[in-house]
Amino acid sequence: MRFSTPAAVFASPPDTDAIPIVDLHFGSWRLVLERKPLSRKGLARAYSRVAPRWDRMLSRIGFEAGYRALLRAHRIKGERVLEAGAGTGAFAAALAALWGPCFAVDGADISEAMLRRAVERWHGLGLNASGRLTDIRALPFPDQTFDLVLAGHVLEHLSDPKEAILELWRVLRPGGVLVAVVTRKSPLGRYIQWRWRVRCFDADDLRSLFSFGDEVEVVPLPGPMLCGWMSLACLVRRL
Numbered sequence: 001m002r003f004s005t006p007a008a009v010f011a012s013p014p015d016t017d018a019i020p021i022v023d024l025h026f027g028s029w030r031l032v033l034e035r036k037p038l039s040r041k042g043l044a045r046a047y048s049r050v051a052p053r054w055d056r057m058l059s060r061i062g063f064e065a066g067y068r069a070l071l072r073a074h075r076i077k078g079e080r081v082l083e084a085g086a087g088t089g090a091f092a093a094a095l096a097a098l099w100g101p102c103f104a105v106d107g108a109d110i111s112e113a114m115l116r117r118a119v120e121r122w123h124g125l126g127l128n129a130s131g132r133l134t135d136i137r138a139l140p141f142p143d144q145t146f147d148l149v150l151a152g153h154v155l156e157h158l159s160d161p162k163e164a165i166l167e168l169w170r171v172l173r174p175g176g177v178l179v180a181v182v183t184r185k186s187p188l189g190r191y192i193q194w195r196w197r198v199r200c201f202d203a204d205d206l207r208s209l210f211s212f213g214d215e216v217e218v219v220p221l222p223g224p225m226l227c228g229w230m231s232l233a234c235l236v237r238r239l
């Protein structure tokens with residue numbers, strides 16, 4: 001399986017902003033430490049390298065069970081689903097494990113090796129599935145295409161997550177739900193930040209990023225213990 005790469009994926013301007021790591025205030029002093037994110041090419045290469053081991057890592061941490069627990073607790077369903085930053089497709093696979101293969105799914109990712117695994121896995125589950133090798137900040141879908149948008153651990157890679165969030169919102173239909181899971185500000189989150197140069201979020205960061213949503217709920221990712229320590233979930237409804 002090969003995906004065509006829209007020129008825009010790697011040709012668009014590089015991230016110039018930085019990922020905030022530390023922002024401390026002491027009296028009149030402010031200490032700010034930032035890190036340059038990996039380039040899109042570098043990130044795609046890094047994920048393609050870990051693709052063969054990714055599912056094993058996810059299930060060891062408990063994220064697959066965490067995604068399932070989150071979707072079950074909030075009775076999240078969809079008929080036309082987008083998994084943004086799909087990786088190996090764990091989020092949509094969790095949806096299928098709960099409700100069966102009763103939806104169509106599109107995956108969007110910049111790593112071909114990850115995306116190929118996602119689409120193969122979804123086909124194996126009996127889903128009508130396809131993959132787009134694309135940056136989630138410029139999705140090749142018309143407005144209001146999906147009634148469920150899943151974004152698991154991808155927004156933290158972006159120096160300006162708002163840009164991607166607005167794009168995910170654009171393709172979401174009224175009545176639909178956007179579910180984003182992100183790395184949390186916590187000691188474990190800091191380790192992920194050091195390893196992958198991602199940003200970490202707390203509940204206030206998420207509420208402010210998604211403040212335009214009609215109903216916004218932020219919860220620790222349920223499931224095995226590490227999930228809640230490492231990740232926060234944000235559920236945003238579009239009325």
Ligand SMILES: C[S@@+](CC[C@H](N)C(=O)[O-])C[C@H]1O[C@@H](n2cnc3c(N)ncnc32)[C@H](O)[C@@H]1O
Pocket residue numbers: 043044047058084085086087088089090091108109110111114134135136137151152153154157158
């Ligand atoms: C931490 S992995 C998460 C994968 C999957 N969602 C999961 O929960 O297992 C992040 C994924 O996002 C992809 N990614 C990172 N930045 C992206 C971007 N700007 N556009 C599309 N995909 C991106 C990476 O290639 C990688 O597959």
